[in-house]
Amino acid sequence: MSVPITSRVRLNERHHKAALSVFLFVVIAHWAEHVAQAVQIYALGWPIPEARGVLGLPFPWLVTSEWMHYGYALLMLIGLILLRKGFTGRSRTWWNIALAIQFWHHIEHLLLLVQAMSGLHLAGRPVPTSVIQLLVPRVELHLFYNTIVTIPMVVAMLLHRRPRETELAVMRCGCALRTA
Template sequence: MAIVTAHWGEHIAQALQVYLWNWPLSKAGGLLGLVFPVLVKQEWLHYGYALVMLIGLWLLRDGFVGRSRRWWMIAFAIQVWHHLEHFLLFVQALTGSYFFNAAAPTSLLQAAFPRLELHLFYNAVVFVPMVIAMYYHSRPTTEERSAMTCSCARRPRLATA
């Protein structure tokens, strides 16, 4: 969750740079992009993150049961699409052949939505169900607790106000 939150923060920082401080998109690279601007422009970095996220969501799925599993798998399904978009961007960057006669790698939905807003949206719609899954995971019902195999199942149910 720390890595996901940091990545989400990068997208928010980039959006703030563009919309709050009126930076040109070419100069708005989030926090990491200010220090290492060349990294932000590398499709392999974005693809690698999308792949690690996809693998991580898949590997951790068995730790979730009941309501939390449903939300975790929603995040996974959305990440499958997000990963596909980054895979297509990566392939375009490798081959130099861009979709829609664009001047740079272009994702499928980027034909309808600007890249900054699209990837901000993608990260939000993956992040939110993950947070909901973690919330339900930390507050299992009695039935869910009996199905849990992780150490979280040994904790007493968290009190709610």
């Protein structure tokens, strides 16, 4: 199912600023969950199975569900794709960097989901394992992935809010702090 062109146009013009705000809130909330989990492990000394972030404490299935993790990775990828057209110039470059990193992160989660569904795990591991997870533990890896997607995304948003004159001239949304 594809999003009608008129809806994408409105999203990247009239509703771009609001859509970016909602998207950024979701991304930062997810990133904060990974930070909370890392604090639980490294500052509070909790065992990894008990360190489930904030939402994972009352809802432990959130941490163990590969479907939920894949769904979030896919949602992020779709959001980055749908909101991309609203960016110009330097901000588009940074947004594309976030999109490329998220595409790989999505592939890693797809691999984890396929392993969880099939019961066949990478490299004979006892649990679903991503490619980079062969080198870096899962908690640290996903905190890293979410950080390296969030940083260029935030840079893109800051540059988008403060465009150069040439970028402002081609912007079709009201995200800029100043107008032409």
